[in-house]
Amino acid sequence: MLHRDTVDTTVLPPAERFGMWLDLVARTSAPMRIQSAHADDFAARADFIDLGPIQLIDYRYPSLDATRTRKLVRQSDPELYMLALTTGGVGTSSQDGRRSEIRAGEFTFYDASRPHDVGHHATEPEQGQASSIIAMIPHAALPLPPQRMAALYGGRMSGSEGVGALLAQFLLQVTGHPEQYHAADASRLGAVGLDLATTMLGRHLVAEDEVPTEVRRRALVTQVQAYVHRHLGDATLSPQTVADAHHISLRSLHRLFEGEEATVASYIRDLRLARCRRDLTDPALRTHAVQTIGGRWGFPDKAHFSRVFRAAYGLSPQAYREAHSGPARIVNRAASMVNSAEAD
Structure with a gap:
């Protein structure tokens, strides 16, 4: 099973829960100032899963607003990108003058080495919770031109189509079912997640050619494999139908799998x-x-x-x-x- 560290404020009395959450945030690599209308009873949970190249955090909490100031950046610069998938509620993201509203099923992206503001509010204020999954990606691990990444800060990206949908499914599966994987799988899963994130971000930069060829190949292999899993029961599933579904030639599909342990048909x-x-x-x-x-x-x-x-x-x-x-x-x-x- 993948190792998972959990922080759950409900182990404490209601009056002590928000303080526990503030302590947690203060100990993270990118601390923020947190405000919440639910400070008197902040029932929240955070699950941390280390996948080697990246770290995933599955958050569930009442509505909150958070700010990472210049002072906090000077005190602690983790050199991390944050790729956040909103899974419940409505979020806001603001960095470098761009502000976006992020709905469930959408991503936002920001740099923890720069000041930014984020908010997350449950759609049912009385009893609902907001939730999100954060992929923490070291600057050095993302093989995209750092000088171009600012074009994506504070923006929003779809998690319901294309590579974005595949990345969202990956994040939900790994954080929701860590017991289905062995601890030895962690680094490989991290590499898959990083490839998918790189490809999605590269496409939103309209700079796919700048994504390393091997990263694009592995991301496309993952996309093809996910398609095969979804259509196994279809008797017409074949290398040709797989190639057609991904708008590539059959020859290209076979070439794509040359680096894998099995051909497409096998x-x-x-x-x-x-x-x-x-x-x-x-x-x-x-x-x-x-x-x-x-x-x-x-x-x-x-x-x-x-x-x-x-x-x-x-x-x-x-x-x-x-x-x-x-x-x-x-x-x-x-x-x-x-x-x-x-x-x-």
Whole structure:
């Protein structure tokens, strides 16, 4: 499981919660002045996940306003960019003369080494909470021209289309389900998140050519893989349909995967087979016909499904199900014991 550090103010009495939050903010690498109309009962939570190249913070809190002054910057300059996805409520972002209103599902971007103001307000002031996910990116880790980044400060970017949507899904998945990943995955996940952020920011700079080629390649591979996961059950999914969906030639798609462990076709096939294998051993799906499971994951032809499954796992789908079901294991174990006794 990915390591996650959590700060939850609700462990304290209401009157002490805002002070706990102020202490937390003061200890961060980019402290800010915080004001809130909910200072008398500030029920808030912050989850920190370190992914090596980047750090993610999942915030949930009552409405607040925050300012990073020039004095605070002089006292502590972490040399970090902040890429913030608003997940609940309405946010505001202001830096270098640009001010934007950020709605749920949108990103904003700012530089913690410069003064800025941010606000975040719940849409239901009485009982609602505002929420956001922050990706903290070191200046040195972002392979884009630093002199051009100011064009994005305080602006807003969509998290519902293109690479922005993929990045938003990535942030929500990792922060929402850290238990689904191994601690050893952290650096690789951080590299994926950094590639996606770099590509999205580069496109908003209208400077994609300045994004390193390998970064663009890895971001596009991640985008293609996410598309495959979403369409595994479509029997028409193929390298050609994947290429068409991403507006590239089939040859370009194959070239894109030359640096990966599998070709596009084998990546699709292996994912489908893995889903079939999982469902065949699921007790809740025991009454579902083998062919129904195959068809569900893109294998409508029974003979073809049986052939490729046997090639991958050494057994037909039916035999695999029987060998890995609870009763079958008991029978096999009993038979083994009988054979052993007879041998004695």
